[in-house]
Amino acid sequence: MTLIASKSNKEAFYLLHEGTQYQSYQFLGAHLEERDGCKGVNFAVWAPNAKEVNVSGSFNGWDGTHHAMTMQDGIWSLFIPELEEGTLYKYEIVTLDGDRYLKADPYAFQTEVRPETASIITSLENYEWQDEDWVANNSSDQHLQRPLLIYEVHLGSWKRKEDGGFYSYVELADELVDYVHERGYTHIELMPLAEHPLDSSWGYQVTSYYSVTSRFGSPRDFMYFVDRCHQKGIGVIMDWVPAHFCKDAHGLGRFDGSPLYEYADSRKGENPTWGTYIFDYGKPEVVSYLISNALFWMDKYHVDGLRVDAVYSLLTLNFNRPKEEWITNEHGGEEHLEGIAFLQKLNAVVFSRYPDMLMIAEDSSAFPGVTTPVDYDGLGFNYKWNLAFTSDTLSFMKKNQSERNGQEDQLTRSLLGTRDANYVLPYSHDEVNYPNKSLLGKMSGDDNWQRFANLRVLYAYLMAHPGKKLVFMGTEFGQMNDWNAEGSLEWELLSHEEHQQFAEFVKEMNHFYKGEKALWELDFEPSGFVSLVAEEKEDSLVTLLRKAKSGNDQLILINNFKIEAHEGYRLGVPEPGGYQEVFNSDKLEFGGSGITNAERLETEEWSCQGYAHSISVNIPPLAAVILKYMPKEG
Incomplete structure (x- = not known):
């Protein structure tokens, strides 16, 4: 029939x-x-x-x-x-x-x-979803004005069983989801889950785009996992890989004996560095296949967003190619016109059906308009990873104390571009896989105390900096070694006091971030932040004033990247009144030295750093101090 x-x-x-x-x-x-x-x-x-x-x-x-x-x-x-x-x-x-x-x-x-x-043969029908409250509460979600704190996860190595086996979607729906909820993250980002043949590809070389990987269970099991996330108030973002696919014989390559899903011209149709085929974005059926797939994960699995991998490779014809093999488009340029058109169409279609979806570009290029709406000739994403922020801050944190003098621009120049795009600030798996070292392993310092203090102030600066946040699993308790996708995170480290203390710091910092509108409500508005004391870079202080929509809802975030403490530091402030310390990464329970500001700090009419009023504040070594503005009474 x-x-x-x-x-x-x-x-x-x-x-x-x-x-x-x-x-x-x-x-x-x-x-x-x-x-x-x-x-x-x-x-x-x-x-x-x-x-x-x-x-x-x-x-x-x-x-x-x-x-x-x-x-x-x-x-x-x-x-x-x-x-x-x-x-x-x-x-x-x-x-x-x-x-x-x-x-x-x-x-x-x-x-x-x-x-x-x-x-x-599988049916995806008749699963009884229990996430009605999540859907209702997020139906008019304005992501740009809400906290976004993403925990990036590779399910196969978050935790392994004693025999080395994987936890299932159902088991992770309890253990992982409860863990993420307790620690204050708003979303889980899952590294690619479409079926892939090779564990070591981490899911980035796909064979079956509509099959959630069977490594961890069935499609219904994954529905249960997403459902459980939503019931706990956690969104689910999935890494999605429309840039290329693997050459395994049973996959999409040369599907009907001809280059069907990929370009026939190998200069456009193959990525020599990754050893993969590139989708033919000029072929209507391929466009239908890919956009249908993006919507499929939303329709059938209720995912809340896609982090689109390797966007740069869709923007240029010569990604990862030696110069002698470069090709040009019909206008003589390097732009991949069909790839650009595909991304614009993808985002236009997704947002026409799911206006509140998260569409996040992992893009390392300087291509303009990545988060500009398609109607204004942009690519149409609502977020872009800020990889320059990641590279600059980590480069600075690797430097020892003497090398940091005069290099503070690595910390602050990303502030100048905060309005170029809607950014997610990522410390992702790319920064911690072999041989890159873990985030803790990248920190300079003469001993563990300094390394942990450096990591605390870096994490606090991440929260202070305009933009949404993403951190890779294991960072939250100070993973020591490079991430190993074939094993488990180093959970045994939590038996050591310094790792427990760091984990408690991250947990409190996460919940503090979520509770303070000044840290996220105006992330991408000119009125959302002011950089203070920029002229005194020799102190290695980066001080930001963050504001919420309510004008009096303000925080001053002082980040000290030097080992020297400052007692009674004179800080110019724009508003008279009082300032109360509401967070301090140097608290003893976090493993710090315990230098704090117990009393409310009243402003004085003492001109400083261009402001008519100032306060005297104690700034601990390698630490962040956060002060909340208290308007002057009367």
């Missing part, structure tokens, strides 16, 4: 070939159906250049000749009665040259656990 050529199918096919079919997963792939009273599965796959396509699986001894498909408008289809959920299958492709091979279903909802590669 073939797919009936109904009016609705003709329209669906037409939109697919136009590049505007944004729910192609609803009719392509394997779907449990009932026809004329007979239950079975309808298979449909786009393979316009194949000579034959058959359905091969565990039900026919992997001999596809018993189940030949028929083609209409480049779509091969077949209804097979009596097949049930859980059945294994692949498509048997016969090329124009007569070659015959098996391919996994590009639209499969589930795939075997690696190293096996068969697709699995």
Whole structure:
């Protein structure tokens, strides 16, 4: 039985070939159906250049000749009665040259656990979601004016069992979600979960874009994980990889015997550094495939956002290519016009259906307008990773005390660009994988006390700096070694006092950040912050005034990156009144030296640093002090 050529199918096919079919997963792939009273599965796959396509699986001894498909408008289809959920299958492709091979279903909802590669007939229907409150409370979410504190996670190495096995989605839905909630993060960002054959790729080389990886359980198990996050008030962001795909034989590459999903020209269609194929963004069916996939994770799994990987590679034709191999576009430039158009279309479509979705660009380029709306000729993301901030701050923190003199611009120049884009400030997995060292391992210092103090002031500066926040797992308790994706985080470190103290500092800092509107409400507004005492860089003090919409809701955040303390430091302030210390990274319970400001600090009419009023404040070594403004009474 073939797919009936109904009016609705003709329209669906037409939109697919136009590049505007944004729910192609609803009719392509394997779907449990009932026809004329007979239950079975309808298979449909786009393979316009194949000579034959058959359905091969565990039900026919992997001999596809018993189940030949028929083609209409480049779509091969077949209804097979009596097949049930859980059945294994692949498509048997016969090329124009007569070659015959098996391919996994590009639209499969589930795939075997690696190293096996068969697709699995699966229904994603009838899961009873319990996240109504989350959906209702976030339906009008204005992300730019809310706290965003992301905990980036690689599920396979957050924690392992004693035998080295993975925790399942269901087990993580309790242990990981409770952990993240307790420590004050607003979102979990999951490194790519689409099915991938190689653990060491961390999920960035995908074979099955519609299959959540079976390493940790079933699609329904992952639904439960997301559901549990939402019930705990935690959003879920997923890394998404539309820039390239791996060359494994069962995957998308040369799918019907020809370059179908990838560019035919190897100069555009292959990434030599990563050893992968590049999607053909000029092909309407590929655009439909990718945008449908982005929406699929939102439609079926309720994810709250996508961090789009390797955006720079979609913006230029010559990403990672030696100069002698450079090519140009039709106008003679290096811009990847089709890649840019795809990103604009992606964001326009996503926001037309999910206005409050998080679409975050991991982009290392200086391409303008990444977070400018598409209507204003931007790429249309609502956030971009600020990788310059990451590089500059970590470069500074690696320097010993004498080397920091005169280098404070590495800390402050990112402040000059805070309004160039809506930024997320990331300390991600890229900064801590081998051989880059953990964040704690990057900190300079003569002993552990200095290294932990450096990490505390860096973390506090991250919270003080305009922009949303992302930190990789393990940072919150001071992971010592580089991140190892084949093992577990070093949870045993929490048996040591200094790591416990740092973990308590991060927990309190996170909750403090979430509770103070001045730290996030005007992140991207000119009135949201002022840099104070910039002319006294020799002190290695970076002092920011952060404001909320309410004019009197102000914080002064003093960050001291030197080992020298300052007793009675004279600090000019813009408003008369009082200032109360509300956070101090040097508290004894955090492992600090205990230099604090116990009393309310009253302003004096003492001109200092360009202001008519000033206060006298104690600033501890390698520490952050946060003062809350108290308006002058009367």
